[in-house]
Amino acid sequence: MRSQDGQAPRWMYYIGVEDIDAAMEKIKAGGGQVLNGPHQIPGGEYSLHARDPQGAAFGLVGPRIAQR
Template sequence: MGAPVIRFDIGCRDKAKTVAFYEKVFDWTPKQAPFNTEMETGGGKGIDGAVTALGHEPHNYVMIYLEVADVNAACEAIRAEGGQVTVGPVEIPGEAPGGGGKFAWFKDPEGNQLAVFEPPATA
């Protein structure tokens, strides 16, 4: 059966600031829940998750890849909203396992390390 990824949590100190970042950069839809803010990622594929401020360590935790249409444009938006691109964009060689595409690692304004991935173009 396997173990598919079905959810993510993004930990932070400032929940409002972090929710606003993901809403503006990736057009996610926040929905307030009792203990966190649920995030609908949209697009008809992918998974939904949550932003959580525990109020104690660990404040910042997670590593997930977010699929985007254009890594370069995503990096520009990340920087414009106060994030920092830490690696890339990096072209993935077509002969590599899973072959092709492009990725970049970034930190959001709270310091969480995540990544964006642009799949290879289809012929």
């Protein structure tokens, strides 16, 4: 079954982190790509979507320790 925009359903795994900004920098340093975010979500934490160097998509969720 596909959605109205033609996308097939899929799972997104989210990993909890202690500091979303530090984790984002580690993704970039390790050759990954941040696709979007971080965006604040209800409850005050932040989430982002990323891709590892092999192309696997995942999400992170956690607080923003040092405001930019």
